[in-house]
Amino acid sequence: xxxxxxxxxxxxxxxxxxxxxxxxxxxxxxxxxxxxxxxxxxxxxxxxxxxxxxxxxxxxxxxxxxxxxxxxxxxxxxxxxxxxxxxxxxxxxxxxxxxxxxxxxxxxxxxxxxxxxxxxxxxxxxxxxxxxxxxxxxxxxxxxxxxxxxxxxxxxxxxxxxxxxxxxxxxxxxxxxxxxxxxxxxxxxxxxxxxxxxxxxxxxxxxxxxxxxxxxxxxxxxxxxxxxxxxxxxxxxxxxxxxxxxxxxxxxxxxxxxxxxxxxxxxxxxxxxxxxxxxxxxxxxxxxxxxxxxxxxxxxxxxxxxxxxxxxxxxxxxxxxxxxxxxxxxxxxxxxxxxxxxxxxxxxxxxxxxxxxxxxxxxxxxxxxxxxxxxxxxx
Amino acid sequence: xxxxxxxxxxxxxxxxxxxxxxxxxxxxxxxxxxxxxxxxxxxxxxxxxxxxxxxxxxxxxxxxxxxxxxxxxxxxxxxxxxxxxxxxxxxxxxxxxxxxxxxxxxxxxxxxxxxxxxxxxxxxxxxxxxxxxxxxxxxxxxxxxxxxxxxxxxxxxxxxxxxxxxxxxxxxxxxxxxxxxxxxxxxxxxxxxxxxxxxxxxxxxxxxxxxxxxxxxxxxxxxxxxxxxxxxxxxxxxxxxxxxxxxxxxxxxxxxxxxxxxxxxxxxxxxxxxxxxxxxxxxxxxxxxxxxxxxxxxxxxxxxxxxxxxxxxxxxxxxxxxxxxxxxxxxxxxxxxxxxxxxxxxxxxxxxxxxxxxxxxxxxxxxxxxxxxxxxxxxxxxxxxxxxxxxxxxxxxxxxxxxxxxxxxxxx
Numbered sequence: 001x002x003x004x005x006x007x008x009x010x011x012x013x014x015x016x017x018x019x020x021x022x023x024x025x026x027x028x029x030x031x032x033x034x035x036x037x038x039x040x041x042x043x044x045x046x047x048x049x050x051x052x053x054x055x056x057x058x059x060x061x062x063x064x065x066x067x068x069x070x071x072x073x074x075x076x077x078x079x080x081x082x083x084x085x086x087x088x089x090x091x092x093x094x095x096x097x098x099x100x101x102x103x104x105x106x107x108x109x110x111x112x113x114x115x116x117x118x119x120x121x122x123x124x125x126x127x128x129x130x131x132x133x134x135x136x137x138x139x140x141x142x143x144x145x146x147x148x149x150x151x152x153x154x155x156x157x158x159x160x161x162x163x164x165x166x167x168x169x170x171x172x173x174x175x176x177x178x179x180x181x182x183x184x185x186x187x188x189x190x191x192x193x194x195x196x197x198x199x200x201x202x203x204x205x206x207x208x209x210x211x212x213x214x215x216x217x218x219x220x221x222x223x224x225x226x227x228x229x230x231x232x233x234x235x236x237x238x239x240x241x242x243x244x245x246x247x248x249x250x251x252x253x254x255x256x257x258x259x260x261x262x263x264x265x266x267x268x269x270x271x272x273x274x275x276x277x278x279x280x281x282x283x284x285x286x287x288x289x290x291x292x293x294x295x296x297x298x299x300x301x302x303x304x305x306x307x308x309x310x311x312x313x314x315x316x317x318x319x320x321x322x323x324x325x326x327x328x329x330x331x332x333x334x335x336x337x338x339x340x341x342x343x344x345x346x347x348x349x350x351x352x353x354x355x356x357x358x359x360x361x362x363x364x365x366x367x368x369x370x371x372x373x374x375x376x377x378x379x
Numbered sequence: 380x381x382x383x384x385x386x387x388x389x390x391x392x393x394x395x396x397x398x399x400x401x402x403x404x405x406x407x408x409x410x411x412x413x414x415x416x417x418x419x420x421x422x423x424x425x426x427x428x429x430x431x432x433x434x435x436x437x438x439x440x441x442x443x444x445x446x447x448x449x450x451x452x453x454x455x456x457x458x459x460x461x462x463x464x465x466x467x468x469x470x471x472x473x474x475x476x477x478x479x480x481x482x483x484x485x486x487x488x489x490x491x492x493x494x495x496x497x498x499x500x501x502x503x504x505x506x507x508x509x510x511x512x513x514x515x516x517x518x519x520x521x522x523x524x525x526x527x528x529x530x531x532x533x534x535x536x537x538x539x540x541x542x543x544x545x546x547x548x549x550x551x552x553x554x555x556x557x558x559x560x561x562x563x564x565x566x567x568x569x570x571x572x573x574x575x576x577x578x579x580x581x582x583x584x585x586x587x588x589x590x591x592x593x594x595x596x597x598x599x600x601x602x603x604x605x606x607x608x609x610x611x612x613x614x615x616x617x618x619x620x621x622x623x624x625x626x627x628x629x630x631x632x633x634x635x636x637x638x639x640x641x642x643x644x645x646x647x648x649x650x651x652x653x654x655x656x657x658x659x660x661x662x663x664x665x666x667x668x669x670x671x672x673x674x675x676x677x678x679x680x681x682x683x684x685x686x687x688x689x690x691x692x693x694x695x696x697x698x699x700x701x702x703x704x705x706x707x708x709x710x711x712x713x714x715x716x717x718x719x720x721x722x723x724x725x726x727x728x729x730x731x732x733x734x735x736x737x738x739x740x741x742x743x744x745x746x747x748x749x750x751x752x753x754x755x756x757x758x759x760x761x762x763x764x765x766x767x768x769x770x771x772x773x774x775x776x777x778x779x780x781x782x783x784x785x786x787x788x789x790x791x
Binding site: 251254255262263265266268270271272274275276278279282283284286287289290297305306308309310312313358360361362364365366369370371372373374 | 693701724778782786
């Protein structure tokens with residue numbers, strides 16, 4: 001594809017592609033299948049290939065020498081705003097998190113063949129990737145430990161863990177944590193147990209990884225922590241996009257639904273709720289933008305605090321926007337047939353995963369986030 | 380659904396790092412830094428009353444040091460004007476810098492790094508009155524007032540609200556009756572900051588009682604020392620006085636002092652109001668660098684600073700401030716459908732932040748927040764001033780109306 005494309009153009013391409021495809025129809029087919037066997041695929045592979053390869057969305061932050069576009073986190077964030085807005089159920093965010101991790105450890109050009117192979121597969125053949133992070137915390141391992149080159153334990157609630165062709169994990173070590181890449185042979189040994197969850201737009205799985213061979217990519221505490229921060233940032237971007245998607249659909253409804261002889265969007269009580277959602281979307285998006293800019297300029301210290309603040313704001317606004325979407329739709333918003341519950345379900349589950357709002361804010365405070373707003377007066 | 384992309388989705392391209400600032404300002408940066416460092420030294424040396432005392436307040440209140448502070452603000456503004464730093468986007472022929480908005484935003488970032496006297500008393504003239512004259516005034520009016528306002532030689536105030544026209548500003552009834560080349564103005568204005576020391580006022584009047592509510596309004600520049608103008612300070616809930624009532628009794632104003640067309644007063648007022656909101660959120664807003672630095676000191680020194688509940692509040696405050704700073708620096712093009720209401724979005728975020736800080740102060744300091752002792756006295760001024768921000772420059776409810784109707788496209 002044309003490497004001169006601006007990130008705006010890439011975003012527009014992703015937006016149009018996903019809107020044409022009607023992602024919510026896919027989400028609905030997962031919802032309607034319920035417990036039936038065999039379970040339907042959590043996302044449409046053909047749509048993923050079109051997005052990942054056709055539009056280059058999976059290769060945005062893959063280095064050019066590995067077949068990607070070599071763009072910064074800002075580009076990935078823009079793409080995830082769009083996929084979140086459409087509640088895309090495929091693995092764009094998990095692949096981006098894994099890609100960011102791979103790119104982070106290959107900075108400086110000394111990447112191992114395992115890393116470059118993985119990056120190349122992501123950019124060029126539509127490989128699905130995911131990064132197993134702590135499901136219930138902001139830092140630490142995902143539930144598995146690495147001993148030598150073997151992984152042991154169970155990684156819980158790994159998004160797109162059942163579909164992943166490439167699996168990275170933050171694993172515990174005797175000394176702390178390490179970022180590991182499961183070798184292709186190891187992936188075959190992994191026992192994948194899809195989890196039933198309330199979010200029909202994100203498939204989670206537990207991965208039993210006993211004596212699975214891995215390559216340790218980094219055991220440097222700062223680097224592993226940085227990889228987790230990047231995943232927080234990318235998750236936040238998708239959440240803000242979902243919040244905006246919920247608001248836009250709510251606004252559409254308020255402009256056509258009539259009661260008491262007028263469209264209900266004219267009522268101030270409803271207008272004010274939408275205005276409040278819009279304000280908090282802008283605030284969360286601004287924090288995501290700051291974190292992405294920090295990541296792109298190599299300011300890992302700022303990123304470490306702002307990514308968590310962005311994620312906390314994104315979790316809160318995604319809940320707020322989804323709640324508002326249900327309430328302002330009234331009774332129809334509480335029906336199975338309406339799409340509102342997909343946004344509500346996505347918001348609830350993502351906000352409870354990989355750090356809750358209190359956990360995120362507490363850790364950001366420990367990382368001295370207040371210093372970021374304190375002006376550095378010159379002598 | 381093929382709705383618009385979230386306007387939220389735009390990471391800002393405005394300068395948000397030292398590198399970006401340096402890239403925008405280029406070779407001007409060294410000169411700017413030298414000028415500001417010089418001013419910082421000059422005002423630190425000569426500033427008898429530059430103590431931090433009143434700088435935790437959220438508004439400029441009258442007090443014994445008021446006139447000295449005004450004199451200092453005017454000196455600083457004059458020095459910045461002479462150095463080409465007071466009016467970056469202004470037209471060159473009137474003494475402005477002729478720079479783009481990005482340059483101006485980058486300059487704000489640099490200014491944040493210097494400890495200079497507050498220019499709070501000049502803000503109305505600079506960010507409410509001047510933009511109206513610049514956007515709508517005749518060539519003569521622009522020449523007479525813009526350089527003077529921007530160099531701090533003339534101080535402005537805003538005469539919009541009336542006792543019966545608050546949120547419903549367009550119902551203003553202060554009347555202006557034509558008499559030859561002049562208007563004869565009678566009525567009452569209220570909530571006027573700085574009316575007692577201002578030289579001129581931007582005065583919203585009803586020039587045609589027969590025309591429609593909005594179409595009957597015009598805007599004049601009134602000389603605050605003219606016969607018939609009476610200014611009376613109002614005492615507010617802080618105990619101090621930041622606002623005045625202004626009585627206008629048969630005040631003569633030349634028609635040459637009209638800003639914009641006859642009947643265009645509402646449109647001129649909107650220019651002033653949106654500029655006011657924008658100014659409130661930049662570094663000029665109530666959350667000054669000094670307040671933020673003081674907050675940091677307070678949290679670091681407090682026993683409860685490490686309490687996990689307090690720590691979460693601290694993080695929430697930091698996030699809101701960062702988001703507000705980022706939105707203030709966001710390029711207009713990046714606002715999407717909210718472009719016309721960016722000031723309202725930012726103002727709501729700002730007042731939420733001020734309330735979060737107020738709550739943090741109370742939770743962090745306990746009873747010393749209301750017992751007015753030692754340095755907490757300064758914070759009590761902040762806490763008591765906070766409610767005014769929800770009202771001044773348009774209430775929260777008015778801002779939400781604006782966002783919903785002009786930004787989100789919901790019907791009026």
